[in-house]
Amino acid sequence: xxxxxxxxxxxxxxxxxxxxxxxxxxxxxxxxxxxxxxxxxxxxxxxxxxxxxxxxxxxxxxxxxxxxxxxxxxxxxxxxxxxxxxxxxxxxxxxxxxxxxxxxxxxxxxxxxxxxxxxxxxxxxxxxxxxxxxxxxxxxxxxxxxxxxxxxxxxxxxxxxxxxxxxxxxxxxxxxxxxxxxxxxxxxxxxxxxxxxxxxxxxxxxxxxxxxxxxxxxxxxxxxxxxxxxxxxxxxxxxxxxxxxxxxxxxxxxxxxxxxxxxxxxxxxxxxxxxxxxxxxxxxxxxxxxxxxxx
Amino acid sequence: xxxxxxxxxxxxxxxxxxxxxxxxxxxxxxxxxxxxxxxxxxxxxxxxxxxxxxxxxxxxxxxxxxxxxxxxxxxxxxxxxxxxxxxxxxxxxxxxxxxxxxxxxxxxxxxxxxxxxxxxxxxxxxxxxxxxxxxxxxxxxxxxxxxxxxxxxxxxxxxxxxxxxxxxxxxxxxxxxxxxxxxxxxxxxxxxxxxxxxxxxxxxxxxxxxxxxxxxxxxxxxxxxxxxxxxxxxxxxxxxxxxxxxxxxxxxxxxxxxxxxxxxxxxxxxxxxxxxxxxxxxxxxxxxxxxxxxxxxxxxxxxxxxxxxxxxx
Numbered sequence: 197x198x199x200x201x202x203x204x205x206x207x208x209x210x211x212x213x214x215x216x217x218x219x220x221x222x223x224x225x226x227x228x229x230x231x232x233x234x235x236x237x238x239x240x241x242x243x244x245x246x247x248x249x250x251x252x253x254x255x256x257x258x259x260x261x262x263x264x265x266x267x268x269x270x271x272x273x274x275x276x277x278x279x280x281x282x283x284x285x286x287x288x289x290x291x292x293x294x295x296x297x298x299x300x301x302x303x304x305x306x307x308x309x310x311x312x313x314x315x316x317x318x319x320x321x322x323x324x325x326x327x328x329x330x331x332x333x334x335x336x337x338x339x340x341x342x343x344x345x346x347x348x349x350x351x352x353x354x355x356x357x358x359x360x361x362x363x364x365x366x367x368x369x370x371x372x373x374x375x376x377x378x379x380x381x382x383x384x385x386x387x388x389x390x391x392x393x394x395x396x397x398x399x400x401x402x403x404x405x406x407x408x409x410x411x412x413x414x415x416x417x418x419x420x421x422x423x424x425x426x427x428x429x430x431x432x433x434x435x436x437x438x439x440x441x442x443x444x445x446x447x448x449x450x451x452x453x454x455x456x457x458x459x460x461x462x463x464x465x466x467x468x469x470x471x472x473x474x475x476x477x478x479x480x481x482x483x484x485x486x487x488x489x490x491x
Numbered sequence: 492x493x494x495x496x497x498x499x500x501x502x503x504x505x506x507x508x509x510x511x512x513x514x515x516x517x518x519x520x521x522x523x524x525x526x527x528x529x530x531x532x533x534x535x536x537x538x539x540x541x542x543x544x545x546x547x548x549x550x551x552x553x554x555x556x557x558x559x560x561x562x563x564x565x566x567x568x569x570x571x572x573x574x575x576x577x578x579x580x581x582x583x584x585x586x587x588x589x590x591x592x593x594x595x596x597x598x599x600x601x602x603x604x605x606x607x608x609x610x611x612x613x614x615x616x617x618x619x620x621x622x623x624x625x626x627x628x629x630x631x632x633x634x635x636x637x638x639x640x641x642x643x644x645x646x647x648x649x650x651x652x653x654x655x656x657x658x659x660x661x662x663x664x665x666x667x668x669x670x671x672x673x674x675x676x677x678x679x680x681x682x683x684x685x686x687x688x689x690x691x692x693x694x695x696x697x698x699x700x701x702x703x704x705x706x707x708x709x710x711x712x713x714x715x716x717x718x719x720x721x722x723x724x725x726x727x728x729x730x731x732x733x734x735x736x737x738x739x740x741x742x743x744x745x746x747x748x749x750x751x752x753x754x755x756x757x758x759x760x761x762x763x764x765x766x767x768x769x770x771x772x773x774x775x776x777x778x779x780x781x782x783x784x785x786x787x788x789x790x791x792x793x794x795x796x797x798x799x800x801x802x803x804x
Binding site for chain 2: 231232254255256257262263264271272273274275276277281282283284285288289291292315316320321323324325326327328329330331332333334335338339360361362363364367372373376377378379452453458459461462463464467468470471472475476479
């Protein structure tokens with residue numbers, strides 16, 4: 197298999213991030229995935245190395261195969277050709293029961309134990325910047341098999357203490373997670389636009405496992421507020437393959453997630469026609485992608 | 492003794508104006524259904540037009556630009572209980588942010604949960620229980636700030652477990668694809684917490700894309716998520732979720748949210764938007780005419796190219 201890999205020469209940082217995340221999924225797993233870049237990463241996995249992976253989304257649909265642009269985790273797109281459409285509490289109940297092997301979410305802040313903030317920056321409830329809130333994040337972080345996290349690398353996002361602990365990682369490290377009564381095994385990987393981070397199984401502390409091509413550990417260290425551990429055998433991230441990049445560009449041809457397509461849609465004159473055109477064009481592209489997988 | 496909750500199997504069809512005016516009051520505790528899809532946007536606009544104030548809102552996932560935040564931006568809300576306020580591909584919601592960051596147009600009280608724990612609140616209420624246990628929330632800051640969540644030792648396992656209180660809205664407003672005149676409501680696609688929400692509330696308004704004969708409902712009884720005995724009012728509102736989509740009926744109007752998002756960037760912009768789109772029309776029919784029936788039909792055609800009820804596409 198390895199002999200035939202063709203790496204892409206030309207890719208964006210977001211594409212590198214999504215392609216790297218795609219490699220964290222395994223075949224035959226059931227995955228709980230958030231919208232946007234996480235869903236693009238999961239779809240890349242499903243269309244390459246993990247064809248029998250089932251994707252479930254927070255809205256309540258399991259195993260859908262939509263032939264159009266994925267706009268939300270809870271619009272009609274996610275019902276298309278789904279195995280099941282459930283009440284939301286039932287889907288999350290399935291997760292609490294232990295049916296979901298892996299979950300992928302984003303965050304505004306993370307600390308060295310992988311605790312996440314998606315609620316508020318600069319105080320609570322009075323805050324400087326209000327974000328969306330837990331949604332399913334807290335539930336996924338509490339109960340899912342492995343937790344994967346995808347976010348931007350910035351000093352103010354990689355902090356000593358999150359301003360508000362929305363989603364539990366390893367809490368204060370050691371056995372604090374088990375003591376709190378949480379069931380899932382906690383964070384497994386954090387993938388940013390600079391590198392890949394993992395967690396020490398004993399202490400629950402984050403360490404730098406891989407740098408993206410062209411970056412030194414010191415540069416990444418500079419973009420983290422806490423004292424960052426660096427693996428003694430820190431590696432270099434594998435570049436995206438040509439196939440991965442082609443799939444990402446078919447899934448998001450106008451860069452709605454991985455680029456700047458959103459502004460075009462906001463145009464009051466041309467936005468709606470542009471959107472209709474995207475929907476129209478996505479049918480054949482997606483048919484081709486899915487038919488390769490026999491679905 | 493508990494007062495009678497069940498509603499009779501009689502014709503409940505009325506206008507949205509009548510339903511909102513009869514069942515929603517100042518100070519009402521409201522739950523708007525839908526999650527991303529089937530947002531009861533027409534009903535939100537009508538509550539806004541009737542100027543119902545001092546509202547307490549409860550939502551599992553509140554959807555930017557088409558849902559609770561419209562009422563927050565108009566200053567009609569005192570308290571907001573949520574797991575998530577979000578616009579998906581539409582990005583963040585200016586109204587929600589201004590209310591919580593700057594107290595504009597006035598400060599609101601917020602009570603937060605996660606998706607599962609909010610669902611458990613409706614589930615508890617839907618079964619006549621006062622709470623449900625959940626294995627989320629533990630170790631996080633959510634119960635630190637929300638004192639209605641109790642962490643106890645599970646009497647059976649000895650492990651920590653979180654308890655969340657039942658949520659009993661005065662009125663639930665839920666948009667569905669199909670409903671008969673007596674209120675048997677059928678949902679296609681994902682369901683959100685609407686099965687529980689309808690049973691948790693004291694009164695229920697169903698807005699529906701189509702009113703179908705009861706015989707049609709009886710052809711697919713498994714689809715009846717909400718039985719008539721929960722329902723007080725049935726309102727025919729085609730395209731009642733415009734902005735978001737309605738599975739099998741019409742696709743989400745993504746550019747609409749991007750444009751409204753730009754309009755809501757400032758409170759002035761929001762006020763101008765509300766003046767034009769809520770107060771500037773008489774009812775949802777007026778809104779649809781303003782959006783344009785051609786645009787709505789294109790969204791319906793787009794959705795039905797991919798999925799249409801009863802057909803494999």
